Amino acid sequence: MSEKTMRDAINEALHQAMAEDESVFIIGEDVAGCNGAPSGKVGEVGGVFGVTSGIYKEFGPDRCIDTPISESAIVGAAAGAALVGMRPVAEIMFADFIGVCMDQIVNQMGKFRYMFGGKSKCPAVIRFASGGGFSAAGQHSQSMYQVMTAFPGLKVVIPANAYDAKGLLLQAIKDDDPVLFFEPKALYQEVCEVPDEMYTIPFGEAAFLREGDDVTVVAFGQMVNRAVAAIDALESEGVSCDLIDPRTSSPLDEGAILESVEATGRLVVVDESPPRCGLTADIAALAADRAFHSLKAPVKQVCAPHSPTPFSPELEAAYIPSVERIQSTIKQLLA
Amino acid sequence: MSLPKKKLLQAYRQMKTIREFEERAHAEIMNGQIAGFTHLYTGQEANAVGVCEHLNDEDTIISTHRGHGHCIAKGADVIGMMKELFGSSEGLCKGKGGSMHVADIEKGILGANGIVAGGPPISVGAALAARIRKNKRVAVSFSGDGSVNQGTCFEAMNLAVVLNVPAVFVIENNYYSEHTNIEYAVGCDDLKTRTEGFGFPVFVADGADFFSVFDAAGKAIDHARAGNGPAGVFAETGRFHGHFVGDPQHYRADGELDDLREHSCCLKRFREKMAESGEVSQEELDSIDAGVLALIEQSVAEAKAAARPTPEQVGNDVYISYGTG
Numbered sequence: 001m002s003e004k005t006m007r008d009a010i011n012e013a014l015h016q017a018m019a020e021d022e023s024v025f026i027i028g029e030d031v032a033g034c035n036g037a038p039s040g041k042v043g044e045v046g047g048v049f050g051v052t053s054g055i056y057k058e059f060g061p062d063r064c065i066d067t068p069i070s071e072s073a074i075v076g077a078a079a080g081a082a083l084v085g086m087r088p089v090a091e092i093m094f095a096d097f098i099g100v101c102m103d104q105i106v107n108q109m110g111k112f113r114y115m116f117g118g119k120s121k122c123p124a125v126i127r128f129a130s131g132g133g134f135s136a137a138g139q140h141s142q143s144m145y146q147v148m149t150a151f152p153g154l155k156v157v158i159p160a161n162a163y164d165a166k167g168l169l170l171q172a173i174k175d176d177d178p179v180l181f182f183e184p185k186a187l188y189q190e191v192c193e194v195p196d197e198m199y200t201i202p203f204g205e206a207a208f209l210r211e212g213d214d215v216t217v218v219a220f221g222q223m224v225n226r227a228v229a230a231i232d233a234l235e236s237e238g239v240s241c242d243l244i245d246p247r248t249s250s251p252l253d254e255g256a257i258l259e260s261v262e263a264t265g266r267l268v269v270v271d272e273s274p275p276r277c278g279l280t281a282d283i284a285a286l287a288a289d290r291a292f293h294s295l296k297a298p299v300k301q302v303c304a305p306h307s308p309t310p311f312s313p314e315l316e317a318a319y320i321p322s323v324e325r326i327q328s329t330i331k332q333l334l335a
Numbered sequence: 336m337s338l339p340k341k342k343l344l345q346a347y348r349q350m351k352t353i354r355e356f357e358e359r360a361h362a363e364i365m366n367g368q369i370a371g372f373t374h375l376y377t378g379q380e381a382n383a384v385g386v387c388e389h390l391n392d393e394d395t396i397i398s399t400h401r402g403h404g405h406c407i408a409k410g411a412d413v414i415g416m417m418k419e420l421f422g423s424s425e426g427l428c429k430g431k432g433g434s435m436h437v438a439d440i441e442k443g444i445l446g447a448n449g450i451v452a453g454g455p456p457i458s459v460g461a462a463l464a465a466r467i468r469k470n471k472r473v474a475v476s477f478s479g480d481g482s483v484n485q486g487t488c489f490e491a492m493n494l495a496v497v498l499n500v501p502a503v504f505v506i507e508n509n510y511y512s513e514h515t516n517i518e519y520a521v522g523c524d525d526l527k528t529r530t531e532g533f534g535f536p537v538f539v540a541d542g543a544d545f546f547s548v549f550d551a552a553g554k555a556i557d558h559a560r561a562g563n564g565p566a567g568v569f570a571e572t573g574r575f576h577g578h579f580v581g582d583p584q585h586y587r588a589d590g591e592l593d594d595l596r597e598h599s600c601c602l603k604r605f606r607e608k609m610a611e612s613g614e615v616s617q618e619e620l621d622s623i624d625a626g627v628l629a630l631i632e633q634s635v636a637e638a639k640a641a642a643r644p645t646p647e648q649v650g651n652d653v654y655i656s657y658g659t660g
């Protein structure tokens with residue numbers, strides 16, 4: 001056990017999974033880096049976020065594969081290799097680039113098992129860096145996981161800390177179905193205690209991060225830390241909240257959310273994506289449908305407005321839900 | 336090829352403006368004044384200018400993540416651009432787009448683009464409009480040696496041939512896509528020939544030499560404007576900075592950057608040519624330099640003083656809004 005960043009925890013999971021299972025390989029743009037370059041330093045980059053650092057040096061060119069800029073072909077190649085028994089982990093860099101390879105994810109990889117009558121496996125993992133916070137504007141800041149959650153046939157994972165990232169990624173690699181793994185890029189440098197050995201966290205099991213009586217707060221990804229800060233600050237005002245991080249949006253731990261809402265009677269759902277057809281609306285609908293009689297107040301969504309992510313730092317700060325917004329929404333329910 | 340003196344001065348001024356804009360943007364990023372991801376065009380200026388000097392306001396360009404140079408060359412307001420990089424609400428895109436999305440529709444600039452190869456299909460659409468309206472306009476898209484490996488780029492090139500539209504595909508080969516060399520990422524030996532395989536002529540240029548690009552781009556643009564369908568320009572070039580500001584550039588050979596700056600600087604080359612031909616004096620070029628530096632200084636001063644956006648502006652320009660909370 002030692003303190004690790006989320007970046008290092010994911011990197012460690014990849015190293016360990018590759019050492020344990022020869023069918024695991026990684027593929028993507030610059031996951032090694034410097035291929036064909038005059039410096040000869042192949043492998044020096046390890047992904048534009050440094051998450052695959054050192055993997056080329058340890059596992060070589062057959063298992064750490066750089067590609068041209070061709071996201072459809074990257075996802076397709078991962079899906080195809082998985083169909084014939086490999087366990088690829090592809091990196092698509094920014095989650096926004098799903099726009100380029102949507103067909104291979106949604107119509108191909110995500111449908112094989114069902115359309116082939118349950119006779120195929122597609123154990124591919126696709127990793128993405130998601131979310132805002134870098135003034136990266138409309139094409140490099142989206143979370144995208146809320147969109148992908150809508151498609152049956154895909155599992156969708158959103159770790160909110162280094163510990164979960166490692167355990168969930170190891171689970172994703174072992175899983176026989178396609179898994180989309182969203183790494184909130186604002187959290188890459190965040191540190192927590194992470195075991196050195198391998199461990200897995202099952203999908204569909206929420207984490208309870210705070211326990212309280214007044215309000216249930218459900219938060220995803222980058223929003224989890226902000227929800228923690230909001231809830232902790234309210235403690236001195238005598239307000240106590242349950243905080244649930246579902247960790248996987250598909251499968252979703254509906255039971256954990258409903259049980260908590262039945263106890264508190266109040267629900268705030270927090271995500272950094274826009275409101276329509278997103279996770280906050282989805283979970284609000286779950287409560288309305290299945291916990292209606294327990295509700296003492298309207299269900300509140302704290303999310304981005306219905307707009308693309310703006311570039312300007314001030315605008316982006318207003319766009320992504322803040323600790324203050326989460327706090328005032330919780331208080332509003334108790335007023 | 337001889338050009339009128341006015342044109343020579345203009346070409347040099349544009350290249351110098353791009354150079355100084357980029358160098359100053361670099362400094363302001365290092366100072367923490369400019370947020371976000373910025374990709375600098377320093378070293379490639381002759382490509383943008385050699386192409387855009389053939390275009391008028393009605394022609395369109397569409398650019399890439401490395402878009403400042405293309406936008407300046409096509410006539411974008413430099414002060415409005417600097418304000419945009421600083422995230423001001425007075426910027427060309429009101430602070431909504433930033434470096435990767437600079438656009439000026441009135442000047443025929445359909446935008447820088449954060450998605451690699453997002454541009455070429457859109458450019459085919461602009462070219463199709465020109466064909467339908469028979470207005471002799473051309474639509475230029477810029478791509479890098481990495482961008483041309485994307486399916487959207489292949490589709491756009493083929494569609495342009497099928498539809499016989501005045502689309503011009505400019506490929507700037509600076510040898511790298513992020514940290515990967517073209518030797519690895521382009522499977523065939525010769526990208527120019529691969530591009531011609533789509534069925535249009537491709538004219539080769541030395542991207543460090545304004546006159547070479549101007550000549551090749553002239554042939555491609557004339558071909559498209561005359562109604563003969565798409566054409567391409569393939570230019571060999573080099574970027575003087577990393578892929579993005581902060582890139583450690585592990586891919587470079589020892590001395591590669593010094594060599595590029597020494598032997599592939601379009602401004603130096605231009606000055607040498609003028610010294611040889613005597614068409615423009617070095618003093619005239621010096622005075623352009625001074626004017627450009629003053630303009631860039633002014634752009635930064637204005638950008639720093641410009642209005643900042645306010646939170647309610649987040650929801651503007653998105654057609655529909657929904658209240659939450």
Ligand SMILES: Cc1ncc(C[n+]2csc(CCOP(=O)(O)OP(=O)(O)O)c2C)c(N)n1
Binds near residue numbers: 100401512513
């Ligand atoms: C669809 C998509 N994939 C990947 C990226 C990340 N990316 C940005 S620029 C770039 C390299 C582009 O190389 P090239 O086309 O040669 O242009 P250059 O950077 O050399 O100007 C990559 C991979 C992106 N922005 N969009």
Ligand SMILES: [Mg+2]
Binds near residue numbers: 480481507508509511
């Ligand atoms: Mg390039």
